[in-house]
Amino acid sequence: MDNRYELNKNLAQMLKGGVIMDVTTPEQARIAEAAGACAVMALERIPADIRAAGGVARMSDPKMIKGIQAAVSIPVMAKCRIGHFAEAQVLEAIEIDYIDESEVLSPADDRLHIDKTRFKVPFVCGAKDLGEALRRISEGAAMIRTKGEPGTGDVVQAVRHMRMMQSEIRRIASLGADELYEAAKDLRVPIDLVRYVHDNRKLPVVNFAAGGVATPADAALMMQLGAEGVFVGSGIFKSGNPAKRAAAIVKAVTNFNDPQVVAEVSEDLGEAMVGINESEIQVLMAERGK
């Protein structure tokens, strides 16, 4: 598995500095690819609609995912429910490039996540803080993303998670070698992962921002806070001009440190997704799966 795990972490390295976009049809996938997406997330309903529809949200129809795989040349990801290893097996069977074990769908297991070491395809998982991130990595996740509240267009939670993770990484890095055992116990993670964070001042895998990113400035904010790339879900295809907004967010991620560029691409994008404030929502998806 080690060999495979390295290759899977390597694929995430190739996605860095890029934007991964939620798409629901082959046509949207082609728009996303043409706009500069480095990968697409194939799903039946984008998070804003999942939230609006309510009920149980499950893995998408494999046929729909295959349609998107056929439409684009960039990597295709898809979501399975937390703990639903049979859905993950289905996604592996159709040779998905990355599985998102996602809190956006209804959790299938309220205690355990998938043992991701048993799979050949890579997994990305959400995390609100360092402990959650390292627990997912110890289960075999090859990539981490924040668990910002999906389908809201409100970036506050993604910011909270990224700041929390970065600040905990700095704290671990400042500890003495003999203090790491206690830190591992507190975080409920293996000592070798804590040592890695201590020695390298970063997670052992790539870390993206996700949840509530709706504008180029949102994307630039997350990149400046330490994200290595950005997932954009409802923000693109729930907006007035998806192709233009998608291309603008891609450029803002590349030149996140140049406000001039972010200003230019932010002009005339039409309407952003309406958005719901964190305090107005009923279901906090980030509380699913810790």
Add this chain to the structure above:
Amino acid sequence: MRIGVLALQGAFIEHERRIAELGAAPFEIRERRDLDAPFDGLILPGGESTVQGKLLRELGLFAPLKRKIAGGLPTLGTCAGLILLARAIKDDPTVHFGLLDVTVERNAYGRQLGSFHAEAPLTDGPSVPLTFIRAPRIVSAGPSVEPLVTLDGTPVAVRQGHLFAAAFHPEIDANPSFHRLFLAAVSTRPVGEASSPPPI
């Protein structure tokens, strides 16, 4: 030696680290103004060639970089960088720089499940690790293209004068041989095109 690393998307930081370890000075190219100061070599990293190709053009980098590469700037392309340099892409009318006389097939080994590790000798030297991630394959090469690494009869790293390219990712393996080979070519580049004085 100043080495520009195209930093639009992908694994550019890995190249920068390797270049710095070998004693050269990397810098990131993200915008037109990054090309203002002279530099001695260029690296086109792995990532998604569709993204990089689009951003190269939209950020006004494509034409000036193509002029520099065509004018003799030593350039190394890995994975997506190989695709950017290639003369043609199989089953795809897109051409990016088009200066390396090879035809490449994108995602030739399939999806992520087809990604793999291998080992093969670099030129006549010892074996080096090779990491292929959703890699392209060189399906044909012109007479001026010299294979540097061959795997199962297919060239996976090539050189054409000042152009170096690999279908794999030397930047993510621990072995620095490939970058060393490239930097040696940068440092022995004939004066005239040189953009900064040789090291003392």
